[in-house]
Amino acid sequence: ALRGQASDAAASRAALQGIPQLMRQALGSDAACREAAKYISQRHQFIFLGAGPNWVTAMEAVIKVLETSYVPSSGYETEQFLHGPFCQVDARAAAIAIVAGGAADLRMHSVLEACGALSVARVVVAMAGAGLDVEAEQRVEVPAAEKWLSPLVLVVPLQLISYYVALDRGTNPDSGRQQEADHAKAQKIFAL
Template sequence: MSRKTFQHHMIREIHEQPKAIEATLAEERQQVVKVAEEIYNEKYEMVYITGSGTSYHAGLAGTFSLSLLTKLICSSIPASEFGVWLPSTIPRKALLIAISQSGESTDVLEAAKSALKRNMKIVAITNTPQSSLTKVADYTLLTHAGEELAVTATKTYTTQLTLLFMLTLELASLQRQGSEKIEELKKALTEAPRLVNKTLTSNENLMREFAYNFKHVNCFFLLGSGPNYATALEGALKLKEACNVFAEGFASREFLHGPIQLIDGQTPIIFILTKDEIEHFKGLIKTVVNFGAPLIPISEEKQAFSDFSVKAVEIPEGFPKIFSPILYIVPLQLFAYYSSIARNLNPDKPEKLRKVVK
């Protein structure tokens, strides 16, 4: 589609995600293999992942995949806190994966400097070749998203996720030579562009409808578990940035430990549920519905919510849960965009935000 088709950069960039992911999968594969081999051969014991805002959320999802599929011990720390939280004693072989779409974020660069002082090697994940971050890094992985003009990041997020999942699979493949499971997951990840496109086309009208239905609502809670805890945080961030509303993401059952006190009939709950989680969280779903909160489920199993008389957002079936943040964030990006339009705001340039935080 041409740029003239779209009213704002944000919605254009949301629609560019299938091609951006496809380009990242194709054009960065050899470099990912090279970096994975270096990490494997150096026998790193610990991996820290850092970033700010959207990049930190990508890092959380990456921490989940690396912890689940590889033998590496992984930890995510927000970039602004990295120097404070980094233990005084770290393993001799420790690696930092530093994520920044611009490669110029002050907090991420400071985190990288803290890592260098500890003799840690650095992998940069960025959308900007020759940025400051790439110059301090030992290895660089590039998201092939193209220029992102909206302050509200979308396509750089899903391509960051793509790179982290690619790196996870290559490391897992080296550690488990000949594993059929890893080969199947590699094949499944190549389906991401098609499935993101399907998620876009099947949900755009519904997310526009939700946006206008809730245009007078100024508080949202988003719940997600496993890798989609990161999705809940990122979805809440998009609503804050684009719509100027209070939105908070929680690990699903953590919502019961205090925040549930705040819900009422005017407080929508956006519940992110992969297929295998629905039965486990049915009690929590019933609880929020009984308190009168409007429920927006996002799941592969649309029919599972028919008892609650709500419209569910349907995600295409068959994509592995470990990669699911790539798909589950898409309806939330659309919801944030159309909520901004419904409120007569400019989603490309929130007045208090800048694309690069220095």
């Protein structure tokens, strides 16, 4: 019963050791991230969508946008989004889909097609070769990684998009609103 576990562990270790290089390569998506940010920066609401381990990636992207540009943002698992939250989107929103490949791509295709019917701005952040049929006006692609490690690579362009959205909106992505007296005073009440 234990046969094969050592080779699985070795393969997992090798995949994990390759992540820093894949993250460096993901930085090569900078120009596409800048274009995607420019496309969505003036939208009034951001919806981040992910499936499997990338639901958490969607939540991390929400935190970054809230911290850097203060755009109201929400993150959802793809199916969860269709059961209620979909009703809140309209043409003022942007939907950013995080696509790592696999069965969830088909559902993401349907979700973004429905968003398109509402004139929602659509961006796909995908691993190489994933989600090629997922419709969007902007696409950012990063190197492929094992699905369980994909959040570590896919978060890189999401961080870049958050940064460029802040710059396009004229907010300081590094301050967390510390330059505003009321926020600076309020944030002294708690420690991070």
